[in-house]
Amino acid sequence: MKRALFGLLVSMGLGVTGMAGAARAEDLVSGISQDIIEITSNYTGTDIVVFGAIERAEKAEGRAIAVVVRGPNTLLTVRRRDRVAGIWVNRDSAKFDGMPSYYYLASTEPVDRIAPPRVLTRHGVGIEHLQPGAVGSHHDARPFREAALRHLQEDGLYKEAPGTIDFLSETLFRTRVPVPAAVARGQYNVEVYLFRDGEVVSAQSTPLFIDQTGIERRLFNLANNAPLAYGLICVFMAMLLGWISSVLFRRPA
Amino acid sequence: MEIYLPVAEMSVYWLVMIGLGLGVGFLSGMFGVGGGFLMTPLLVFSGIPSTVAVATTLSHVTASSMSGALAQWRKGAIDFTMAGVMVAGGLVGTVLGVWLFALMRRQGQMDLIVSLTYVIMLGSIGTIMLRESLTTLKAYRSGVAPSSRPVNHVWIHRLPLKMRFRQSRLYISVIPPIALGFFVGALGAIMGIGGGFIIVPAMIYLLRMPTNVVMGTSLVQIIALTAVTTVLQATSNHSVDIVLALLLVIGGVVGAQLGVRAGSKLRGEQLRLLLAVVVLSVCLGLLWGLVANPRDVYSLTLGAP
Numbered sequence: 001m002k003r004a005l006f007g008l009l010v011s012m013g014l015g016v017t018g019m020a021g022a023a024r025a026e027d028l029v030s031g032i033s034q035d036i037i038e039i040t041s042n043y044t045g046t047d048i049v050v051f052g053a054i055e056r057a058e059k060a061e062g063r064a065i066a067v068v069v070r071g072p073n074t075l076l077t078v079r080r081r082d083r084v085a086g087i088w089v090n091r092d093s094a095k096f097d098g099m100p101s102y103y104y105l106a107s108t109e110p111v112d113r114i115a116p117p118r119v120l121t122r123h124g125v126g127i128e129h130l131q132p133g134a135v136g137s138h139h140d141a142r143p144f145r146e147a148a149l150r151h152l153q154e155d156g157l158y159k160e161a162p163g164t165i166d167f168l169s170e171t172l173f174r175t176r177v178p179v180p181a182a183v184a185r186g187q188y189n190v191e192v193y194l195f196r197d198g199e200v201v202s203a204q205s206t207p208l209f210i211d212q213t214g215i216e217r218r219l220f221n222l223a224n225n226a227p228l229a230y231g232l233i234c235v236f237m238a239m240l241l242g243w244i245s246s247v248l249f250r251r252p253a
Numbered sequence: 254m255e256i257y258l259p260v261a262e263m264s265v266y267w268l269v270m271i272g273l274g275l276g277v278g279f280l281s282g283m284f285g286v287g288g289g290f291l292m293t294p295l296l297v298f299s300g301i302p303s304t305v306a307v308a309t310t311l312s313h314v315t316a317s318s319m320s321g322a323l324a325q326w327r328k329g330a331i332d333f334t335m336a337g338v339m340v341a342g343g344l345v346g347t348v349l350g351v352w353l354f355a356l357m358r359r360q361g362q363m364d365l366i367v368s369l370t371y372v373i374m375l376g377s378i379g380t381i382m383l384r385e386s387l388t389t390l391k392a393y394r395s396g397v398a399p400s401s402r403p404v405n406h407v408w409i410h411r412l413p414l415k416m417r418f419r420q421s422r423l424y425i426s427v428i429p430p431i432a433l434g435f436f437v438g439a440l441g442a443i444m445g446i447g448g449g450f451i452i453v454p455a456m457i458y459l460l461r462m463p464t465n466v467v468m469g470t471s472l473v474q475i476i477a478l479t480a481v482t483t484v485l486q487a488t489s490n491h492s493v494d495i496v497l498a499l500l501l502v503i504g505g506v507v508g509a510q511l512g513v514r515a516g517s518k519l520r521g522e523q524l525r526l527l528l529a530v531v532v533l534s535v536c537l538g539l540l541w542g543l544v545a546n547p548r549d550v551y552s553l554t555l556g557a558p
Contacts, residue, residue: 039257040257041256041496042254042257043257044255044257044264074555074556075555075556076553076554076555078551078553078554079552079553080550080551081547081550081552086544087365087369088544088546088547088550089362089365090362090552101556143551144551147549147551147553148551148553150549150551151551152553181255181257181263182263184262185262216257219259219260219495219496220259220260223259223260223487223491223493223495224491227488227491228484228488230487230493230495231483231484231486231488232484234483234487234493234495234498235315235480235483237312237495237499237502238312238315238316238319238498238502239315239319239476241316241319241502241506242315242316242318242319242502242506243319243323244506245316245320245506245507245509245510246319246320246321246323246324246506246510247323248510250324
């Protein structure tokens with residue numbers, strides 16, 4: 001992490017000299033502590049550090065920083081149970097497509113103080129401001145959407161953490177983003193937004209990859225690409241261990 | 254310590270899973286059943302997705318049945334002809350069951366159907382066993398020897414396609430064993446069970462097989478069916494987790510051997526009474542889950558339906 005931070009500072013220096021002639025607007029640069037998270041057999045979740053610096057910083061007042069981590073998009077299916085003949089049965093459902101499978105927001109201010117809803121919705125900043133790509137429902141989808149967001153927050157997949165961005169100096173900041181154990185694999189995006197008086201003045205996006213590695217990856221691939229062989233291996237393993245145990249525990253005649 | 258399951262895509266405490274395999278294996282060795290009917294609900298209860306739980310439990314059943322079947326085979330207590338006939342019916346049932354499983358998964362009614370099937374099956378089998386074992390125990394107490402082979406079912410002997418099963422000393426139609434195999438095969442694929450707790454009573458009371466070959470024969474047919482179902486679930490639903498299977502199997506085979514020893518110290522009726530109590534309590538627990546007010550009426554599924 002130290003090396004990455006050093007690299008960032010060097011590139012910042014280069015950036016400043018390179019852009020000496022450009023418009024003197026407030027700007028930001030950012031980076032992440034690791035761009036690949038490998039899921040191994042003992043993976044139980046981890047943290048990444050997102051850091052950045054504000055260039056040509058103006059006064060702190062009226063400025064807000066938001067760090068958003070988005071998981072790969074997924075389809076959310078929400079079902080509502082109703083009592084039918086005494087038992088609870090899934091009846092109505094609603095589908096929301098194009099929602100992130102993981103969402104984390106760290107910010108300097110509470111969400112509603114960062115910018116007006118119009119701006120937040122456009123950039124997808126804040127859980128309440130996330131818009132699905134498509135909605136499939138025969139009913140009023142709002143209670144289903146609320147239920148989905150509530151479940152995602154309870155499961156730790158969606159989280160807002162206002163006030164968790166630490167400033168190391170006037171312009172240098174960092175925040176720690178938790179990546180829980182049960183997250184989808186694929187490409188994540190780490191986005192850093194600089195707001196000034198309720199408008200985005202600078203934004204940066206860095207990809208982060210989360211994937212299985214080693215034996216886990218091979219097993220997962222085998223299960224999906226060669227399911228017949230995989231199934232046979234499972235059966236063979238079960239029979240072999242059953243046989244071994246019966247030999248080991250055989251009573252001496 | 255935790256271990257990551259590549260297909261379930263979650264972490265579990267591996268010692269807990271081995272312990273689960275051990276405990277269920279112990280009961281299955283003691284009662285001579287596969288134990289799938291206990292394992293699947295327990296896995297779902299520990300947070301494993303029900304599709305993975307159903308498909309992975311099958312490996313546990315294969316292993317503990319293998320362990321038990323070998324012991325029976327050494328005693329020559331297996332009717333391979335009968336097992337073969339039942340497996341033939343079972344294979345058709347299994348294919349149907351796996352297909353139904355995939356269909357229900359798409360409909361979002363998977364959990365409901367699995368729970369309902371469990372409640373009905375466990376409730377009826379548990380009640381029958383409880384009554385039967387209590388009657389037998391009472392008969393012993395009053396000193397009257399219970400009639401071991403009650404009146405034969407006449408209709409079974411009128412069916413065509415008769416076949417001789419030498420080991421079972423039976424000359425009966427192949428239709429009942431095929432139908433029984435079919436039924437258990439379909440149920441096994443949906444519930445993630447071998448179906449021993451259905452086959453064993455059916456072999457004794459319906460087919461009138463001698464008790465000494467029942468256990469071994471049902472185990473052979475369970476091994477065949479769970480093996481085929483595992484492969485079918487792996488190919489059509491990609492829901493078998495080999496790491497979880499390994500953990501359960503390791504615990505299961507050890508538990509099964511210990512259970513067999515514990516079981517040999519108890520009388521048949523006492524065992525059946527105990528098993529009936531276990532079966533009925535699982536049934537009541539599941540029924541409660543269906544009837545009780547849920548904490549949240551909304552549920553959420555991520556990813557493909």
